Amino acid sequence: MPGSCQRLRLPSLAPLVKHEKSEFLKRKEQHRVVMMGSAKVGKSSIISQFLYDKYLTRYRQTVEELHRGEYELPDGESLTLDILDTSGAYQFPAMRALSISTAGAFILVYAIDDANSWKEVEILRNQISSD
Ligand SMILES: Nc1nc2c(ncn2[C@@H]2O[C@H](COP(=O)(O)OP(=O)(O)O)[C@@H](O)[C@H]2O)c(=O)[nH]1
Ligand SMILES: [Mg+2]
Numbered sequence: 001m002p003g004s005c006q007r008l009r010l011p012s013l014a015p016l017v018k019h020e021k022s023e024f025l026k027r028k029e030q031h032r033v034v035m036m037g038s039a040k041v042g043k044s045s046i047i048s049q050f051l052y053d054k055y056l057t058r059y060r061q062t063v064e065e066l067h068r069g070e071y072e073l074p075d076g077e078s079l080t081l082d083i084l085d086t087s088g089a090y091q092f093p094a095m096r097a098l099s100i101s102t103a104g105a106f107i108l109v110y111a112i113d114d115a116n117s118w119k120e121v122e123i124l125r126n127q128i129s130s131d
Pocket of ligand 1: 038039040041042043044045046056057058059060061062087088
């Protein structure tokens with residue numbers, strides 16, 4: 001089963017803006033970003049820094065983890081950002097195809113000192129554009 005974690009970050013994107021819209025008119029936006037790339041290139045570390053302001057020093061293999069950031073936009077609307085972290089192993093083509101088909105956007109990560117991880121990014125990019 002995929003792991004799941006949540007972080008509420010409500011005030012960060014809504015500084016001191018007065019909300020003039022009524023609750024009824026507020027729109028809820030939801031986006032899903034899928035993080036892909038070879039194992040050990042730093043995918044989980046990027047998510048950890050972006051959502052939790054923490055750098056992961058110890059390597060822990062990811063199976064599949066869903067992270068959620070909730071934001072209130074300056075105009076009062078709310079934004080849910082789901083970030084799906086993947087293992088990088090992609091042994092199961094069906095699982096990879098499902099991750100790709102449910103994504104609104106992708107972040108493809110490679111390590112500058114690992115040429116194969118760049119090749120993997122090329123493969124993933126082709127797969128994404130052909131799906
Ligand atoms: N040197 C260096 N190491 C990193 C960087 N980002 C992550 N790491 C380390 O590389 C290892 C793998 O990172 P991780 O985020 O777990 O990779 P993932 O398998 O792609 O999720 C961890 O030990 C991290 O501490 C980076 O930018 N530079
Ligand atoms: Mg990981």
